[in-house]
Amino acid sequence: MKILVCMKQVPDTQKVKMDPVKNTLIRKGVPSITNPFDESGLECALEIRESAGGEISVLSMGIPDSECILRDALSLGADRAFLLTDRAFAGADTLATSYTLSMAIKKIGPFDLLVFGKQAIDGDTGQVGPGVASILEYPVITFVTGVHAIQRDRIVVERMVDSGREIVSSGYPVVLTVVKAKKRLRMPRLTTIIDSFEKRVVRLGADDIEAESARCGLKGSPTRVKKVFSPKKHARVRYIEGNAAEQAKALVGVFRGKGIIP
């Protein structure tokens, strides 16, 4: 089974702070991390390899420094790692990113299983997994929460939908976007860390993947960000004091005021 896990380095948006004076994001000093959903994707791939055997490749598109997330993946036991890095890729929206990743996959593949995280926590779109599936003409299963069975000719997974769950099966190749794996991403073992020292992260540029420059980066992005601004600041919380009965009365007043109860 040949498995590919696509991963992205993102700023830790959960540690981002707002400048209280300028009312803008303070991006300096925000640590970079592996996108948490991609960690789940990697854990999912490692679990699948444990039960069905195979080889795991990891792929990322980013600045040269983002190679560290791929080294982390190697130290967890990934077999091969590829970093797409080139000025031509900068400024890509989800369409250009999907195109670039797809061209790389055509070069370093073929793969049976292509695993993406549900979304990146900076862009928050969730579009690249299905986008790559579209370009490669592979089926896609989104919001996967578990793998039920891995057979030679098909995989059976569980996904979450708004009103419950679905069990879906597909032949290979197939793209999965993962919400969570059975467990959180494991810790590396000393043996896998040592084994990974020999492995290189292979860097790929636009020429290496024969990508049309008009379809990469900013040039290949139909969407443009017109402006970025801060959401309205949340007003301070109003504490409701008193004993339980008094608090309850006050709450009912709030409910009435908002038309929640008559």
Add this chain to the structure above:
Amino acid sequence: MDTSDIWVLVEKRNGSAHPVSLELLTMGRELAGGLGGELVAVIFGKSSEGLMRLVEQYGARRVFEIEMDPRLAVSPEAMAEAFCMAVSELRPSVVLAGATAFGRTLMPLIAVRLRTGLTADCTELEIDTDRKLLLQTRPAFGGNILATIECPDSKPQMATVRPHVFRMGKVSSPPRALRTRKVYRPVLRRMTELVESIVEREKADITEADIIVSGGRGLGKPEGFTLLNRLAEKLGGMTAASRGAVDLGWYSSAFQVGQTGHTVSPKLYIACGISGAVQHVVGMKSAETIIAINEDPDAPIFQISDYGIVGDLYEVIPALLEEIGDGEKY
């Protein structure tokens, strides 16, 4: 020939329309006015008379039914192919869909096939009348910033919107909509197969609830949800849970709110025994009114709440039930 039409992909739910589709039709009326085009409700498969009337009441001037082989009609790939064939023929300016599991899967498949732009989870949509463009505003960076995005050179301009972001409103004297349909035969190399659809409980979609009472680890025991259920019922809402409570097996993951659960945007969200970790907050911070009940005064949930009660939920909620008029004492 490119048109100025606005297409709303109407999602079917229990024989009727998902509420988010009606919210989009309502917003779509304004957008169609700004662009000078028509508002079209696009439906996969046949729509019942009831559904036709419903989308008319929310302002659709045309209803376009995309018909295909029913065996293909459950595959997102096949639906995307058929939809693209329709778009290439009829050339709308804008395509909108709800950011539900259905919309969030289908819309990227369509956008990439058409090589056009898609903006997910928009919180605002408006028309730049000079340039005839859709301005799409959405949160990013976990909701820490807002970005306004446009797609100037490709058509259609595509966007998804989560439930409860826009309000729905009927048209006062809706004219009859023109009903058209076409059969498409998409050709696909590979498809997924839906083996089983397990709905946790009939009509139980937490993303549709207007009022949510939510419980976390701070409940201390699974029985706490019995109390929350009574409050939810009394208020006409639904009960939800944080990942902490779900992981402990206290409540079903179908009702989990947060980064690995659902994102909700109700009128009222009451967080009980929930500390307010970022992973939970991203799933509910756009609620109109947030009330937090927690014994820990330093719980981060209070930073994003409108009202806070530092106290024991096992005293506050029974008092609340009594005050509302529950009758029996807990």
